[in-house]
Amino acid sequence: GENVEQHPSTLSVQEGDSAVIKCTYSDSASNYFPWYKQELGKGPQLIIDIRSNVGEKKDQRIAVTLNKTAKHFSLHITETQPEDSAVYFCAAWGNAGNMLTFGGGTRLMVKP
């Protein structure tokens, strides 16, 4: 089955700096890669996603890149703000199974 690895597990940045979170996946058939933000006590909220026919996608301060050959994808947050502090999860969806496989999560702390 699919295996998704996520790094780093914790990330601390100064407000205004950029943050990058990286994920690798194992199943070359995976074709959809969402990123979720989870605040304390809440469910995962989709912040951006990318499909395998696209190499990069941007939404304001958030961008995601995908390298299908290397089987990795990354989340980039620019001009970080304290409210960006949360746990971020990457996930992969493949045709092999009707399910999302999640990475281990990254706790992002943005220091004012």
Add this chain to the structure above:
Amino acid sequence: EPEVTQTPSHQVTQMGQEVILRCVPISNHLYFYWYRQILGQKVEFLVSFYNNEISEKSEIFDDQFSVERPDGSNFTLKIRSTKLEDSAMYFCASKLAGGQETQYFGPGTRLLVL
């Protein structure tokens, strides 16, 4: 904006008791999911449900677990005889269609088995 809702938000139960976790998916969605998250760990897939039947389940989803869509709006997860290791956050999710579609998650039910 439509959202997935879950009840209760917290549930405390004794080991061996049955629990039912309830979810109301987004109204026009067709695919439904349960995931769990043990404290501090990753979100893990339990089961997917489509067209009134299970379409996929993980190794975690053993005979103690069952799902049901008893009416047009609710989607439930039942644990027949809870174990200590069932303590976790349980998330329901739904999506509109198959394939590369966004899954929307509910706020979760925190289950504590004593």
